[in-house]
Amino acid sequence: MGPDEYLFLMAGLKWTVVLAAIGFVCGGLAGLGVALARTSGLRWLETVTAGYIGVFQGTPLLMQLFVVYYGLALIGLRLDAWIAVSIGLTLHASAYLGEIWRGSIEAVPKGQTEAAKALSLNYRSRMRDVVLPQAFRISLPATIGFLVQLIKGTSLAAIVGFTELTRAGNMISNQIFQPLLVFGIVGILYFLMCCPLTLLGAHLERKFARAAR
Amino acid sequence: MNYTLDFTPVIEGLPNLLLACLGTFLLALCGMVLAVVIGIGGVLLRDSRFKAGRWLVIAFVELIRNTPFLVQIFFIYFALPLAGIRLDPTPTAILALGINGGAYAIEIIRGGVQSISKGQMEAGLALGLHKAQVFRFIILKPALRAIFPSLTSQFVLLTLSTSIASAISAYELTSVSQRIESESFRSFEVYFTVTLFYLVISWLMMRIFAFFSARYFNYPVK
Numbered sequence: 001m002g003p004d005e006y007l008f009l010m011a012g013l014k015w016t017v018v019l020a021a022i023g024f025v026c027g028g029l030a031g032l033g034v035a036l037a038r039t040s041g042l043r044w045l046e047t048v049t050a051g052y053i054g055v056f057q058g059t060p061l062l063m064q065l066f067v068v069y070y071g072l073a074l075i076g077l078r079l080d081a082w083i084a085v086s087i088g089l090t091l092h093a094s095a096y097l098g099e100i101w102r103g104s105i106e107a108v109p110k111g112q113t114e115a116a117k118a119l120s121l122n123y124r125s126r127m128r129d130v131v132l133p134q135a136f137r138i139s140l141p142a143t144i145g146f147l148v149q150l151i152k153g154t155s156l157a158a159i160v161g162f163t164e165l166t167r168a169g170n171m172i173s174n175q176i177f178q179p180l181l182v183f184g185i186v187g188i189l190y191f192l193m194c195c196p197l198t199l200l201g202a203h204l205e206r207k208f209a210r211a212a213r
Numbered sequence: 214m215n216y217t218l219d220f221t222p223v224i225e226g227l228p229n230l231l232l233a234c235l236g237t238f239l240l241a242l243c244g245m246v247l248a249v250v251i252g253i254g255g256v257l258l259r260d261s262r263f264k265a266g267r268w269l270v271i272a273f274v275e276l277i278r279n280t281p282f283l284v285q286i287f288f289i290y291f292a293l294p295l296a297g298i299r300l301d302p303t304p305t306a307i308l309a310l311g312i313n314g315g316a317y318a319i320e321i322i323r324g325g326v327q328s329i330s331k332g333q334m335e336a337g338l339a340l341g342l343h344k345a346q347v348f349r350f351i352i353l354k355p356a357l358r359a360i361f362p363s364l365t366s367q368f369v370l371l372t373l374s375t376s377i378a379s380a381i382s383a384y385e386l387t388s389v390s391q392r393i394e395s396e397s398f399r400s401f402e403v404y405f406t407v408t409l410f411y412l413v414i415s416w417l418m419m420r421i422f423a424f425f426s427a428r429y430f431n432y433p434v435k
Contacts, residue, residue, distance in 0.1 A: 058415040060376035063408045070400040155281035179291035194279035
């Protein structure tokens with residue numbers, strides 16, 4: 001492993017971070033919509049979103065990336081690989097985050113919604129000012145847990161053919177024939193990204209559990 | 214947009230795809246068994262008196278949980294031959310799935326064991342049960358019951374992650390579909406159909422776990 005190889009890995013690492021960030025931010029926005037639709041009280045809307053979540057939680061992320069990647073090409077959209085992968089990750093994240101946040105919204109005590117209604121707050125204000133801030137706090141450990149899962153999930157972009165950290169490692173290992181060294185370093189890089197988040201999530205979970213007592 | 218969907222290659226490959234579904238199922242099943250074995254062993258070592266063993270388990274769990282399965286499977290795939298072990302891709306994939314699932318199983322099972330109050334174990338010992346019997350009947354079974362839901366969702370995730378084993382061309386659904394895709398270039402049709410197959414597989418997995426839950430853990434607690 002010379003300096004060139006390290007630079008190549010860093011370029012891959014940059015793409016891993018970019019993919020995870022896009023997936024998390026866009027998936028988060030869409031996921032909020034999914035969570036609100038899932039708790040809207042409208043029967044048909046809840047059924048549709050439940051199906052949406054079920055499909056994404058019942059199929060491998062790799063297949064989702066494949067279907068999005070080739071499906072977009074099919075409808076005539078010639079997109080760069082990173083955009084297609086970002087769209088796939090966004091859809092994936094929206095379903096998982098939607099489900100996590102649905103649970104958090106439902107975990108907010110019912111009295112809160114009732115009190116807000118008694119104060120004649122409309123739906124928008126009820127959600128924005130009363131329910132969602134509390135749900136956000138409840139959801140934080142699970143949300144961070146999913147972010148870790150998403151960062152690890154970006155590695156599947158390598159199979160689709162996009163050069164992020166894992167594929168960069170694969171290419172280098174094919175060149176210098178030291179797979180253990182290269183994948184060891186790649187693994188450590190993922191670990192350095194994910195472990196602080198995992199620890200943060202565990203810390204918040206303990207803190208909230210103590211506060212709830 | 215003048216593309217017409219053509220499912221002919223999928224229909225022609227159907228026998229192979231269905232057989233590969235079985236491959237995925239078996240791969241997942243073997244992975245789960247190994248994961249449970251590693252999980253129970255890990256918990257015993259984690260809560261044992263050997264300090265080194267405890268730290269080893271903690272390091273193992275964190276290392277596995279914070280790195281992608283794809284990197285793990287590559288690492289194991291290349292590490293085994295260097296260690297002098299020659300394994301086909303499919304057994305290698307089972308090993309990787311078991312190791313990955315085992316790390317999560319340790320955390321889940323440990324949570325279950327901790328949910329059993331100490332008084333229960335003491336009561337078991339006071340009744341003259343052997344230590345192994347206390348573990349099996351008083352700790353393991355109620356703990357399994359408590360963790361069954363999270364174990365189920367973890368194992369559905371494990372089933373879905375078998376698709377990543379295609380990276381080392383283990384015999385399962387994704388690698389077979391990739392072969393059909395590369396021969397026919399009907400990418401969307403193949404992957405769309407296979408996605409539906411996965412949906413059925415994970416649904417079946419959940420049904421099976423629900424069946425076991427109703428069969429073995431359907432006794433009153435209080």
